[in-house]
Amino acid sequence: MREEIRKIQSLMEAAEYVTDAPVATSVHLALSLKKPLLIEGHAGVGKTEVAKVMARMLETNLIRLQCYEGLDASATLYEWNYQKQLLHIKLGEGAHKPVDQEEHEIFSEAFLLKRPLLQAITQEESPVLLVDEIDRGDEELEAFMLEVFSDWQVTIPEIGTIKATHPPHVVLTSNRTRELSDALRRRCLYLWIDYPTYEKEIAIVERKVPGIDARLASEVARFMESLRKVRLAKVPGVAETLDWAQALATLHADHLDEALVYETLGCVLKDADDIKRFRAEVGKAGLAPFLQVSG
Amino acid sequence: MPPRALSRAVVAFGALLRRHSLPLTSLQITDAVRALDHLDLGDRDEVYRGLRAVMVGRPEEAPIFDRCFEAFWRARSEADAVAEALAGPAMPEEAPGPALESEGARRERLALEGWSEGGDEDEGGEPLGVPAASELEAMTTRDFSTFGADQLDELLRLTEQIARRLARRLSRRRRPVRRRGRLDLRRTLRANLTRGEIIELRYRQRKRRKVRLVLLCDVSGSMDLYSRFLLQFLFALQRVFARVETFTFSVRLTRVTDVLRARSYRQVLRRLQEVRDWSGGTRIGESLAEFNRHWSHLVDRRTIVIVLSDGWDTGDPDVLATELLRIKRRAGRVIWLNPLLGNPSYEPLTRGMAAALPLVDHFAAAHNLAALRDLAGRLSL
Numbered sequence: 084m085r086e087e088i089r090k091i092q093s094l095m096e097a098a099e100y101v102t103d104a105p106v107a108t109s110v111h112l113a114l115s116l117k118k119p120l121l122i123e124g125h126a127g128v129g130k131t132e133v134a135k136v137m138a139r140m141l142e143t144n145l146i147r148l149q150c151y152e153g154l155d156a157s158a159t160l161y162e163w164n165y166q167k168q169l170l171h172i173k174l175g176e177g178a179h180k181p182v183d184q185e186e187h188e189i190f191s192e193a194f195l196l197k198r199p200l201l202q203a204i205t206q207e208e209s210p211v212l213l214v215d216e217i218d219r220g221d222e223e224l225e226a227f228m229l230e231v232f233s234d235w236q237v238t239i240p241e242i243g244t245i246k247a248t249h250p251p252h253v254v255l256t257s258n259r260t261r262e263l264s265d266a267l268r269r270r271c272l273y274l275w276i277d278y279p280t281y282e283k284e285i286a287i288v289e290r291k292v293p294g295i296d297a298r299l300a301s302e303v304a305r306f307m308e309s310l311r312k313v314r315l316a317k318v319p320g321v322a323e324t325l326d327w328a329q330a331l332a333t334l335h336a337d338h339l340d341e342a343l344v345y346e347t348l349g350c351v352l353k354d355a356d357d358i359k360r361f362r363a364e365v366g367k368a369g370l371a372p373f374l375q376v377s378g
Numbered sequence: 379m380p381p382r383a384l385s386r387a388v389v390a391f392g393a394l395l396r397r398h399s400l401p402l403t404s405l406q407i408t409d410a411v412r413a414l415d416h417l418d419l420g421d422r423d424e425v426y427r428g429l430r431a432v433m434v435g436r437p438e439e440a441p442i443f444d445r446c447f448e449a450f451w452r453a454r455s456e457a458d459a460v461a462e463a464l465a466g467p468a469m470p471e472e473a474p475g476p477a478l479e480s481e482g483a484r485r486e487r488l489a490l491e492g493w494s495e496g497g498d499e500d501e502g503g504e505p506l507g508v509p510a511a512s513e514l515e516a517m518t519t520r521d522f523s524t525f526g527a528d529q530l531d532e533l534l535r536l537t538e539q540i541a542r543r544l545a546r547r548l549s550r551r552r553r554p555v556r557r558r559g560r561l562d563l564r565r566t567l568r569a570n571l572t573r574g575e576i577i578e579l580r581y582r583q584r585k586r587r588k589v590r591l592v593l594l595c596d597v598s599g600s601m602d603l604y605s606r607f608l609l610q611f612l613f614a615l616q617r618v619f620a621r622v623e624t625f626t627f628s629v630r631l632t633r634v635t636d637v638l639r640a641r642s643y644r645q646v647l648r649r650l651q652e653v654r655d656w657s658g659g660t661r662i663g664e665s666l667a668e669f670n671r672h673w674s675h676l677v678d679r680r681t682i683v684i685v686l687s688d689g690w691d692t693g694d695p696d697v698l699a700t701e702l703l704r705i706k707r708r709a710g711r712v713i714w715l716n717p718l719l720g721n722p723s724y725e726p727l728t729r730g731m732a733a734a735l736p737l738v739d740h741f742a743a744a745h746n747l748a749a750l751r752d753l754a755g756r757l758s759l
Contacts, residue, residue: 084418087416088424105430109431111416116416116432118409123436182571259675268435269405273432273435275440314667314671
């Protein structure tokens with residue numbers, strides 16, 4: 084294994100992120116080829132976490148752009164602080180300044196509200212730009228991002244062109260509620276994060292819930308592994324595992340039993356039908372099948 | 379710089395992936411070569427992970443990549459062996475001979491012709507051979523199943539024509555705005571800059587997003603004919619929608635969206651035949667369950683889900699109800715089309731239908747052209 088990849092892996096571990104070779108390799112290549120990294124996977128497998136850890140690892144800023152339906156492409160770049168502009172005009176009313184001087188003043192950087200994309204290209208040091216849940220945004224937004232990513236410069240008509248001296252490291256995440264365009268996919272490195280394996284999940288639990296009983300951690304991981312195989316409307320992710328493990332640790336539990344699972348089920352299952360289905364399963368054969376090594 | 383031979387091998391590997399329908403760009407191939415510089419070339423797994431990160435763009439492509447990688451880097455010199463090892467996902471190159479083409483297949487081919495084109499060739503008046511108005515009216519209200527095999531081609535053409543005309547109308551339609559929307563301060567300020575006072579107000583409104591469609595078509599037995607018309611109709615309408623996803627089901631569920639997107643109808647025909655499963659019996663509940671398991675991410679509030687089926691379910695009606703409810707919770711609207719509804723004496727008494735009915739927003743027939751036209755009016759949110 085390449086020394087850098089091993090280093091990234093240990094740096095990520097040091098930043099409290101349990102990682103594996105595919106994640107480390109992708110991060111390493113994204114950094115060295117200077118390409119955006121597109122991460123897909125089920126909800127709650129730690130996609131966003133990769134960007135956060137990257138920022139911590141590189142000791143740089145994390146700039147986050149949360150996408151949502153109807154997010155206007157231009158609003159991701161900059162907006163003018165119109166309240167401030169209005170006030171400025173009002174205050175200067177007596178002075179009878181020439182119009183073009185006034186315009187020059189209120190369309191200067193002091194009145195500019197930098198939105199994430201502009202922030203990301205005006206940093207002293209390459210930040211990590213996290214474009215979260217890009218699938219929730221529109222296709223136009225996607226096209227706009229591609230344009231920005233291609234040359235890292237932005238033109239503001241009133242000010243001029245701003246070019247990034249330190250282009251950001253980009254991480255995009257998607258939950259696949261919408262298929263992303265091929266153009267975007269082809270320009271990014273791609274990483275699919277699956278639910279963690281049993282071993283990895285134990286490691287995550289032990290890392291994130293310090294002091295948890297070893298037997299409990301292993302049972303929790305085993306239980307989650309089995310539970311994800313049941314047909315559920317809302318399959319629990321790692322976030323749910325951690326909430327649950329934290330709750331169990333707080334209750335000073337050292338192993339799982341039926342009563343304890345029922346009491347804390349709300350941490351794991353968040354759909355009434357799922358809870359009903361789970362109870363039916365447990366009613367049939369008890370908790371044991373969930374704690375066995377599944378074939 | 380990576381060794382020349384290795385760079386060249388990566389380029390050849392890229393070409394192989396392309397042949398197996400991974401849409402690689404040349405930038406990606408360049409990146410793959412560049413990536414070699416940053417990988418431990420003695421570590422096969424690392425090279426594999428690195429190249430995969432660069433060359434794979436979506437999860438469905440990963441198995442193809444894996445197979446190609448295995449085959450290519452195992453025995454690169456034996457080109458024939460590679461081809462053999464990869465025969466799995468490959469499509470037969472030759473079109474099926476005339477002997478293979480049944481009557482049904484021929485009809486289907488015609489039905490699929492011109493789907494993805496969305497062109498406007500019907501702009502300049504009706505093409506020849508279209509029935510006169512009164513005859514046309516009669517045709518639009520007759521149940522599809524009452525037409526003879528020889529009339530179906532013509533009927534399919536007519537279906538497409540009507541759909542295209544509708545598409546033009548739907549995409550042109552503007553609605554009067556009830557409220558004026560939010561004040562757009564940025565534009566307002568801009569517009570009034572030289573006045574010193576705010577006189578003229580500017581507004582903005584949220585962009586109206588197009589609706590997505592998810593079609594689940596029963597292709598068992600008698601439903602097949604109706605499914606075909608519905609598909610033909612909706613695909614001619616598809617540019618009105620943000621996206622159309624299509625699945626067929628009888629015993630199991632098959633996603634045919636990509637198949638329907640194929641350029642040439644010959645290809646479409648070939649692929650559709652591959653996915654067809656003609657075995658009797660319908661398990662609607664199970665099929666919907668499968669849809670929910672793997673494809674529920676396609677459904678959101680801006681999605682209309684259309685199920686076309688007569689509701690003859692050999693499975694458990696409770697499963698059907700549970701799964702349909704799950705779809706209904708996510709979707710903007712659920713429409714159930716049952717061609718039997720066109721028959722005045724029909725009552726939805728099958729167990730499946732009875733379970734489904736309380737959960738659907740709209741229940742309609744889709745048994746003739748007039749019914750399809752009515753359906754078009756329901757396809758907005």
